[in-house]
Amino acid sequence: MNLHAGEALQAGGVGVDLREARAMWHAARNAPREKEIRMRKLVTLVVALSVVIGLANAQDSLLDEIQDRGTLVCGANAQLPGFGAIDSDGNFTGFDVDFCRAIAAAVLGDADAVEYRGLNAAERFTALQTGEIDVLIRNTTWTSSRDSEVGANFAPTTFYDGQGFIVREASGITELADFEGTSICVQSGTTTELNLADVMAALDIEFTPLTFESADQTFGAYEAGQCDSVTTDKSGLVSRSSLLQNPDEHVILPQTISKEPLGPAVLHGDDTWFDVVKWVTFGTIFAEEYGITSDNVLEVAANAEAPVVRRFLGVDGEALQQLGLESDAMINMIQQVGNYGEIFDRHLGADSQFNLDRGLNALYTDGGLMYAPPFR
Amino acid sequence: MQMIPSRPPPPGERGLVAWARRNLFSGPVNGVTSVVVGTLVLLAAWNLLGWVTGGASWQPLWNNLKLLAVYRYPADLLWRPVLAAGTLLMLTGLSAGLARHAGKGRIIGGVYWWFTGLALALTAIAIPFWESVRVAWVAASLLALGGYAAGRLAPGLVRIQTWAWAVGLPAAVVLVYGLGGDGPMEVVRTVEWGGFLLTLVLASVGITVAFPLGILLALGRQSRLPAIKGFSIGYIELIRGAPLITWLFIASLMVPLLLDVSPDSIPALTRAMVAVTLFASAYMAENVRGGLQSIPNGQREAARALGLSGWQTTRLIVLPQALRAVIPAIVGQAIGLFKDTSLVFIVGLFDFFEIGRRVIPSQPESLLYPGGVLLEISLFMAVVYWFFTYRMSIASRQLEKELGVGER
Numbered sequence: 210m211n212l213h214a215g216e217a218l219q220a221g222g223v224g225v226d227l228r229e230a231r232a233m234w235h236a237a238r239n240a241p242r243e244k245e246i247r248m249r250k251l252v253t254l255v256v257a258l259s260v261v262i263g264l265a266n267a268q269d270s271l272l273d274e275i276q277d278r279g280t281l282v283c284g285a286n287a288q289l290p291g292f293g294a295i296d297s298d299g300n301f302t303g304f305d306v307d308f309c310r311a312i313a314a315a316v317l318g319d320a321d322a323v324e325y326r327g328l329n330a331a332e333r334f335t336a337l338q339t340g341e342i343d344v345l346i347r348n349t350t351w352t353s354s355r356d357s358e359v360g361a362n363f364a365p366t367t368f369y370d371g372q373g374f375i376v377r378e379a380s381g382i383t384e385l386a387d388f389e390g391t392s393i394c395v396q397s398g399t400t401t402e403l404n405l406a407d408v409m410a411a412l413d414i415e416f417t418p419l420t421f422e423s424a425d426q427t428f429g430a431y432e433a434g435q436c437d438s439v440t441t442d443k444s445g446l447v448s449r450s451s452l453l454q455n456p457d458e459h460v461i462l463p464q465t466i467s468k469e470p471l472g473p474a475v476l477h478g479d480d481t482w483f484d485v486v487k488w489v490t491f492g493t494i495f496a497e498e499y500g501i502t503s504d505n506v507l508e509v510a511a512n513a514e515a516p517v518v519r520r521f522l523g524v525d526g527e528a529l530q531q532l533g534l535e536s537d538a539m540i541n542m543i544q545q546v547g548n549y550g551e552i553f554d555r556h557l558g559a560d561s562q563f564n565l566d567r568g569l570n571a572l573y574t575d576g577g578l579m580y581a582p583p584f585r
Numbered sequence: 586m587q588m589i590p591s592r593p594p595p596p597g598e599r600g601l602v603a604w605a606r607r608n609l610f611s612g613p614v615n616g617v618t619s620v621v622v623g624t625l626v627l628l629a630a631w632n633l634l635g636w637v638t639g640g641a642s643w644q645p646l647w648n649n650l651k652l653l654a655v656y657r658y659p660a661d662l663l664w665r666p667v668l669a670a671g672t673l674l675m676l677t678g679l680s681a682g683l684a685r686h687a688g689k690g691r692i693i694g695g696v697y698w699w700f701t702g703l704a705l706a707l708t709a710i711a712i713p714f715w716e717s718v719r720v721a722w723v724a725a726s727l728l729a730l731g732g733y734a735a736g737r738l739a740p741g742l743v744r745i746q747t748w749a750w751a752v753g754l755p756a757a758v759v760l761v762y763g764l765g766g767d768g769p770m771e772v773v774r775t776v777e778w779g780g781f782l783l784t785l786v787l788a789s790v791g792i793t794v795a796f797p798l799g800i801l802l803a804l805g806r807q808s809r810l811p812a813i814k815g816f817s818i819g820y821i822e823l824i825r826g827a828p829l830i831t832w833l834f835i836a837s838l839m840v841p842l843l844l845d846v847s848p849d850s851i852p853a854l855t856r857a858m859v860a861v862t863l864f865a866s867a868y869m870a871e872n873v874r875g876g877l878q879s880i881p882n883g884q885r886e887a888a889r890a891l892g893l894s895g896w897q898t899t900r901l902i903v904l905p906q907a908l909r910a911v912i913p914a915i916v917g918q919a920i921g922l923f924k925d926t927s928l929v930f931i932v933g934l935f936d937f938f939e940i941g942r943r944v945i946p947s948q949p950e951s952l953l954y955p956g957g958v959l960l961e962i963s964l965f966m967a968v969v970y971w972f973f974t975y976r977m978s979i980a981s982r983q984l985e986k987e988l989g990v991g992e993r
Binding site for chain 1 (some may be wrong): 648649652656657658660776838841847849861931932933935940942943944947948949951953955957959
């Protein structure tokens, strides 16, 4: 889901923060152009200033500060099932949350040393810019303007999502051209709605969009037969489709009409910290590629002969120390949180109720996009 | 001469049937309306009852009660807010008992029993089901009942009543927040607060601080000193000129900027509290001003003629009458504020409403229930909000009656 006017528009499709997103979208769309530019300049100035002040105050990286403080402050989502939610005991849990835990385990040796800030879509970048959070892991789509204007640095993508469609099998719809003359249910005020209009206009397909406030209403209308299809992010389609009365009668089309790479983000201007977040994320992928799991990591560390694995686990070489981490950082991380595949399966894949396919999120060796550069 | 004994009215003039005839079926139009509306109401009630007892899934609500009550407040320290509630009930009970002893106190007694009833009910649930707060709830109930009994039995305690409040209120705050160290009194930072605890804290701080501020602003607006008058008018009109949500945003983002401190150093709760209080005081000021204007100028002149100073006139003559006249408006505002606190989700706080509306329906487990759990949670939240606001509304009615508003 790319942003048009509001940064507020956010990635996760499962009924999140839409009211704010909508309000901000309308506000931004209606605002006069120059006002917007002035606003952007102001935001850029504030970011630049805070970066300058940050540099002037201390040459130290956030990494040192976090190690002194003993906790990682992580901006997370509290409202996206599977990615970030709060369980009944008040603990944050989910796919994104596990990356907060992975960073804490690598940097501090304790996956529980995280202080979570539940952020909504509207405030997440402000929280990052003002330094309220150390890292933002909140199903945030990596886009060029977020890299430049917003002042975020994106670590490797942890989840490749994209907008798709669910239809009734009996409807005979198998490709986008079949949507000619049909009606499609979509949540209002989301970039999903805009993507849909863009793509259909480009293909010259006539269709009727039916918009609804919430994910519940959208899927309710679809189930009631008011429309032929629902469109939202594929991860959202999968989690919601299990709620339909006869899940077997519906199919998710293979077509994907947008790119939604989701990943952790840190603030511009602190490369040391950025490197840590980046390589911890790579570390989860690397561990999966080399078959290192939370169960066998100690054993592998003791017995591994492959130099690449020994360097990764800090047995040989200085790769981890060069990043500013202790030599047991990756062992702690994998032991306490697990490798990428374990994290995925736990919250989104086979071990969860969503049972999501790895798809693009498989390792590159399995035809996916998950690829970690070498640790050396 | 003999008095003819009075006879009962003829049948059909009293009782349920007569009442129905007079009120529901006084004519053909009324009759048809009554039947139609009555059927609809009964049907809706029947369906609701059927859903509540059969169709609804209450398990997620039951599992998440702690989250709704206190959010991330540490589970092993839950006894602290419970005891704080017990302390507040004890103080209220003490005052209610003492007032009852003096033959007064219908209002505070009503409030006391209303919430003590709730505490006793929660204790009854806690004893079999909530192991971690079982003892705490029993203690809180005993505190509540003990306070009332002490007030009834020992009228001499009236001398220490003020002191009891002066000690008890800070004690309750300390219980919730903590003192320090790592022991049982370790500090629970406000980022861990949420749920109904947060709603109560925001609303009670907002209402109690906004009340005196509002009176000052209202008096300031009527002042003859241009600086004070100008400031009051400027403040009131500025604050009222933008919605609460705007002020929450401003307090959240601008206050750290203006004070030149990092956002971390001022907790989000404090920022929200400041915004809510400042916002409420502007409206409170206008309510009070309405009361001030209802006092005829002759009263002021008469008071001055009697030799009262300006301050004495305000304090003894004007304000008591003015406030009495605007009780309904003030209580209305308090009720509004209590519910308006649900807007603090915009600055990243997890109040009661936010947890019910977003957090719980977003738990993966909640997706396992067809149609989600929002309806059940919403119904529960409505009942809770109603329980508190309705009690405020009763107290306001009683207060009006006691003070004779409208009979002046």
